Amino acid sequence: MADLKPLASISKPLIVRVAVLSPLRRSFDYLLPDELAKSPPQPGCRVSVPFGRRTVIGLVIELAESSDFDLDKLKPVDAIVDADPLLPKSLFKLFNWAANYYHHPIGDALFTALPVLLRTGRPLPEPRLTRLWQATKTGIENGHELLRGAKQRALLDELAADPLRIENDLLKRYSRATLNSLLEKQVAEIVFIGPQEIDVENLLRQPPLTLNPSQQQAMDTIDCHGFNSWLLDGVTGSGKTEIYLQCIEKIIRYGRQALVLIPEISLTPQTEKRFRDRFNAPLVMLHSGLTDQERLESWAQAARGEAAIVLGTRSAVFTPLKRPGIIILDEEHDQSYKQQDGFRYSARDLAVIRAKQETIPIILGSATPSLESLNNCATGRYRHLLLRARAGEAVQPHWRMVDLRAEQVECGIATSTLSAIREAVAQNQQVLVFLNRRGFAPAMLCHDCGFAVDCPNCDTRLTVHRRHQRLLCHHCNYSRRLPQCCPNCQSQRMVAAGDGTERSEGFLQSRFPDTPVLRIDRDTTRKKNAMQEMFDAVDSGEPCVLIGTQMLAKGHHFANISLVAVLDADSGLFSADFRAHERLGQLLVQVAGRSGRGKIAGSVILQTHQPDHPLLDVLIKQGYSHFANLLSEQRQLLQLPPFSQLTLIRADADRPDSAEAFLQQARQIAESIISPSPSLSYLGPLPALMERRNSRYRYLLQISGERRSDLNYLLSHLVLQLEKLPAARQVRWGIDVDPQEL
Numbered sequence: 054m055a056d057l058k059p060l061a062s063i064s065k066p067l068i069v070r071v072a073v074l075s076p077l078r079r080s081f082d083y084l085l086p087d088e089l090a091k092s093p094p095q096p097g098c099r100v101s102v103p104f105g106r107r108t109v110i111g112l113v114i115e116l117a118e119s120s121d122f123d124l125d126k127l128k129p130v131d132a133i134v135d136a137d138p139l140l141p142k143s144l145f146k147l148f149n150w151a152a153n154y155y156h157h158p159i160g161d162a163l164f165t166a167l168p169v170l171l172r173t174g175r176p177l178p179e180p181r182l183t184r185l186w187q188a189t190k191t192g193i194e195n196g197h198e199l200l201r202g203a204k205q206r207a208l209l210d211e212l213a214a215d216p217l218r219i220e221n222d223l224l225k226r227y228s229r230a231t232l233n234s235l236l237e238k239q240v241a242e243i244v245f246i247g248p249q250e251i252d253v254e255n256l257l258r259q260p261p262l263t264l265n266p267s268q269q270q271a272m273d274t275i276d277c278h279g280f281n282s283w284l285l286d287g288v289t290g291s292g293k294t295e296i297y298l299q300c301i302e303k304i305i306r307y308g309r310q311a312l313v314l315i316p317e318i319s320l321t322p323q324t325e326k327r328f329r330d331r332f333n334a335p336l337v338m339l340h341s342g343l344t345d346q347e348r349l350e351s352w353a354q355a356a357r358g359e360a361a362i363v364l365g366t367r368s369a370v371f372t373p374l375k376r377p378g379i380i381i382l383d384e385e386h387d388q389s390y391k392q393q394d395g396f397r398y399s400a401r402d403l404a405v406i407r408a409k410q411e412t413i414p415i416i417l418g419s420a421t422p423s424l425e426s427l428n429n430c431a432t433g434r435y436r437h438l439l440l441r442a443r444a445g446e447a448v449q450p451h452w453r454m455v456d457l458r459a460e461q462v463e464c465g466i467a468t469s470t471l472s473a474i475r476e477a478v479a480q481n482q483q484v485l486v487f488l489n490r491r492g493f494a495p496a497m498l499c500h501d502c503g504f505a506v507d508c509p510n511c512d513t514r515l516t517v518h519r520r521h522q523r524l525l526c527h528h529c530n531y532s533r534r535l536p537q538c539c540p541n542c543q544s545q546r547m548v549a550a551g552d553g554t555e556r557s558e559g560f561l562q563s564r565f566p567d568t569p570v571l572r573i574d575r576d577t578t579r580k581k582n583a584m585q586e587m588f589d590a591v592d593s594g595e596p597c598v599l600i601g602t603q604m605l606a607k608g609h610h611f612a613n614i615s616l617v618a619v620l621d622a623d624s625g626l627f628s629a630d631f632r633a634h635e636r637l638g639q640l641l642v643q644v645a646g647r648s649g650r651g652k653i654a655g656s657v658i659l660q661t662h663q664p665d666h667p668l669l670d671v672l673i674k675q676g677y678s679h680f681a682n683l684l685s686e687q688r689q690l691l692q693l694p695p696f697s698q699l700t701l702i703r704a705d706a707d708r709p710d711s712a713e714a715f716l717q718q719a720r721q722i723a724e725s726i727i728s729p730s731p732s733l734s735y736l737g738p739l740p741a742l743m744e745r746r747n748s749r750y751r752y753l754l755q756i757s758g759e760r761r762s763d764l765n766y767l768l769s770h771l772v773l774q775l776e777k778l779p780a781a782r783q784v785r786w787g788i789d790v791d792p793q794e795l
């Protein structure tokens with residue numbers, strides 16, 4: 054983007070450069086007609102413009118004096134939608150940066166990040182007024198004579214004692230009719246007030262905890278002024294959240310706002326509660342569970358500076374803040390920060406760029422930092438803060454391996470694991486059993502001919518779901534009834550092979566008939582509140598056995614779990630994805646971290662066929678940071694990220710040869726821009742790890758380079774040529790910079 058010129062120096066004609074929702078990697082120029090020229094739209098304002106045969110809403114990127122296009126061919130702007138920019142300049146800069154870095158069309162990037170309701174010409178909502186009730190003079194002087202009912206009188210007394218009560222609070226205890234009767238008798242009235250200044254004097258509802266020495270040291274190091282990236286590397290339960298809270302307190306006192314990003318809100322209802330319990334300041338949420346209207350409302354409150362704290366998931370990194378003060382991104386290693394389709398940005402990496410652009414600090418927190426972030430610490434881009442011990446009374450759990458080859462195993466559970474569970478339950482403790490496979494069994498096989506029932510749309514087996522008597526594809530949602538006989542040899546001996554959470558749940562329940570067995574996975578938590586009800590049951594502290602998928606590994610703080618059993622520690626040891634080991638280590642440590650968070654010392658059982666696997670050994674005996682160091686050394690040796698730069702060009706099509714041919718052409722063009730060398734290499738086209746998904750054939754071209762600048766140069770030239778290829782129309786394609794999955 055060219056530097057903006059002061060308007061006065063721009064001589065006519067005025068060109069308005071606009072981003073619209075389009076797959077093309079460019080902006081579009083329009084003329085500003087005379088009648089709009091008196092108050093030209095500022096960058097960040099919406100305008101309506103003719104586009105093809107339609108009129109669309111676009112965002113003004115900049116005003117310019119000249120255009121690369123023939124002025125006679127430019128069309129005029131229809132109308133200006135916003136008097137003031139919808140997006141602050143700083144955020145605009147972020148979008149520009151992101152569009153350049155990810156080689157994604159800026160219009161698409163901007164519009165996917167805007168609340169749906171703003172993608173049309175709808176105005177930004179006005180600040181919401183709060184309805185407050187107060188007693189009138191008549192009411193105070195002789196209200197009781199005018200009112201009959203005891204409820205009405207009680208309400209009046211309340212209003213007289215304590216004026217300006219929020220209507221919604223009153224409605225929790227009084228009926229609408231009671232309220233209205235006070236209005237009718239004119240003993241009470243309604244007043245409206247706008248958003249209130251944040252009351253810094255009474256900011257805290259709860260006093261902060263007294264930090265332990267390592268927390269204090271971290272807190273003293275974190276500078277809440279100016280840009281700096283901090284990696285807060287602290288074992289689960291070490292008190293990272295307490296540090297976030299205390300940093301946020303500081304910056305609210307400076308009159309600024311905090312943006313807090315977390316991987317998934319539904320899994321961590323406690324996070325919201327901890328923020329609300331601590332601060333007497335407006336907090337808004339931004340996540341996919343909101344209605345369009347709610348999302349717009351939160352967004353607007355952040356933009357207007359009313360919200361002191363914005364708590365959101367990935368796309369909340371694009372929330373405009375009037376007075377940005379700090380960004381906190383928890384569980385920075387979590388994959389959900391990377392958008393996996395369309396505009397494939399990493400919210401973590403963009404958050405760091407944003408903090409830099411806004412000169413504010415950013416804290417990335419994790420018990421299992423990504424190799425990228427650890428490397429950024431090693432190279433001095435981030436500053437490393439360590440919390441080695443758990444805060445409060447809890448101690449680190451004790452790990453133990455169970456060799457699956459040496460034991461009897463039933464429904465995925467080894468005999469010695471079962472005894473350990475029995476022991477814990479007998480002592481009225483809680484147990485968490487982890488199996489990252491939902492459903493009853495991962496495959497349905499024919500006992501006679503070995504035939505496995507596959508998904509007709511994907512390269513994968515169908516999962517048996519016994520409760521629903523169906524086979525389901527976990528990738529495309531295809532579903533069918535359980536087959537009565539083998540589709541291949543008609544044998545009636547079809548068996549459900551392998552173990553999923555549904556099967557292990559049934560087995561555990563049969564072994565512990567008097568103990569509640571709660572299954573937490575996507576199938577059992579679909580209903581609203583189902584998850585919360587299960588969490589509540591666990592939080593009650595009664596003995597129980599929880600079984601579930603990685604949903605259990607995330608964030609939720611279980612105070613009473615004393616034993617964690619990982620049924621299958623091996624999945625991930627032998628994957629073709631170079632990040633698989635890192636993921637496995639993170640998952641195991643995160644699951645283990647659910648244990649012994651309260652007063653009971655926890656232990657962790659790892660069931661494996663590979664008890665001697667060197668990686669598991671390092672992880673268990675020496676801990677995550679040694680494990681991560683070991684993986685880093687391997688990556689460096691193999692020149693894999695973060696020690697090289699990786700980009701994928703992805704293409705999928707309804708025929709495999711279309712996708713492959715497109716990428717073949719892409720490779721040729723790319724090689725003509727920068728020819729292969731030791732510092733920039735090409736691999737592919739290759740089929741994706743799951744080649745066919747949802748009836749689409751997926752291919753990739755891998756480009757890896759030593760220098761980011763080479764890749765960036767290459768991609769910026771390549772994408773413009775790819776857009777023009779006829780073969781591009783037969784495929785869906787996109788660029789994946791810093792891919793997280795292959």
Ligand code: ADP
Nearest residue numbers: 262263264265289290291292293294295444445
């Ligand atoms: P993390 O975010 O690293 O998992 P939390 O901040 O959730 O850790 O802290 C874990 C538990 O320890 C919480 O129950 C928290 O209230 C408690 N805790 C944190 N810091 C302290 C402290 N300084 N003193 C006492 N308890 C603490």
Ligand code: ZN
Nearest residue numbers: 499502539542
């Ligand atoms: Zn068969």
Ligand code: ZN
Nearest residue numbers: 508511526529
């Ligand atoms: Zn499928």
